[in-house]
Amino acid sequence: MTSQSTLLRSLPVDLDAHRLPCHVATIMDGNGRWAQQRGLPRFMGHRAGVDTLKDLLRCCKDWGIAALTVYAFSTENWDRPRDEVDFLMTLFEMVLHRELAEMMAEQVRVRFVGDLDCLPASLQAEIHSAMEITAANTAVQFTVATNYGGRQEILHACRRLAEEVQAGRLLPEQIDEDHFAQHLYTRGLADPDLLIRTSGEQRLSNYLLWQMAYTEIYVADVMWPDFNRQAFHLALKSYQSRDRRFGKV
Numbered sequence: 001m002t003s004q005s006t007l008l009r010s011l012p013v014d015l016d017a018h019r020l021p022c023h024v025a026t027i028m029d030g031n032g033r034w035a036q037q038r039g040l041p042r043f044m045g046h047r048a049g050v051d052t053l054k055d056l057l058r059c060c061k062d063w064g065i066a067a068l069t070v071y072a073f074s075t076e077n078w079d080r081p082r083d084e085v086d087f088l089m090t091l092f093e094m095v096l097h098r099e100l101a102e103m104m105a106e107q108v109r110v111r112f113v114g115d116l117d118c119l120p121a122s123l124q125a126e127i128h129s130a131m132e133i134t135a136a137n138t139a140v141q142f143t144v145a146t147n148y149g150g151r152q153e154i155l156h157a158c159r160r161l162a163e164e165v166q167a168g169r170l171l172p173e174q175i176d177e178d179h180f181a182q183h184l185y186t187r188g189l190a191d192p193d194l195l196i197r198t199s200g201e202q203r204l205s206n207y208l209l210w211q212m213a214y215t216e217i218y219v220a221d222v223m224w225p226d227f228n229r230q231a232f233h234l235a236l237k238s239y240q241s242r243d244r245r246f247g248k249v
């Protein structure tokens with residue numbers, strides 16, 4: 001653990017413990033650029049990004065944030081060079097395997113969302129095993145969006161609902177927001193309160209499009225591997241300074 005992390009082990013005093021987001025979503029952007037800026041190959045940025053992710057997860061537990069959802073691989077990321085895609089798939093599998101004992105010790109429940117059928121078979125097996133083993137953990141709900149696309153998720157839900165209607169099990173007028181959300185990959189998970197995107201980019205990039213209707217957005221100017229507890233503290237301060245009206249006055 002870095003000295004920075006040790007310094008901010010407990011919730012900073014200028015944050016209100018009663019007004020923390022329950023669910024934080026992140027777009028972990030800038031790994032490749034972080035590496036290139038240091039004259040390193042892009043994969044080194046992804047590797048450094050794992051350390052950042054681990055510390056953020058631990059920080060959520062230390063500070064009392066119940067859910068963290070990260071965008072690990074989008075449906076568009078298959079268009080990256082083959083060796084980078086292969087590296088990422090191997091990295092996910094290796095990290096999941098390596099961190100399982102610690103996730104159990106820290107009471108982290110892990111869940112993968114997305115079209116998982118297209119992932120390498122060995123990764124799918126590791127995912128299913130980690131999801132099963134951690135299913136009863138209660139400290140932090142850690143969701144990893146992998147081969148995930150928000151539009152694809154909505155289409156997938158529409159198809160399932162259309163099948164139910166066609167089979168005569170559902171009337172179109174019974175489809176309300178709650179019913180629809182039950183057909184998303186994220187069913188059972190509350191919508192994110194805060195989205196953090198690193199590297200200064202101001203896009204949603206097809207991430208949690210349904211779920212983020214009222215999510216507060218925070219853009220951090222640092223690359224993902226540099227997003228430490230101090231940067232998370234700033235994001236939470238910004239979140240607590242906002243007036244969330246959900247369309248009301």
Ligand code: FPP
Nearest residue numbers: 028029030031032033049050072092095144
């Ligand atoms: C975006 O940076 C990052 C990714 C596409 C992958 C992030 C994945 C991890 C940090 C590993 C997570 C591991 C587990 C098991 C959940 P980029 O490559 O788009 O950066 P760039 O914009 O600078 O090119």
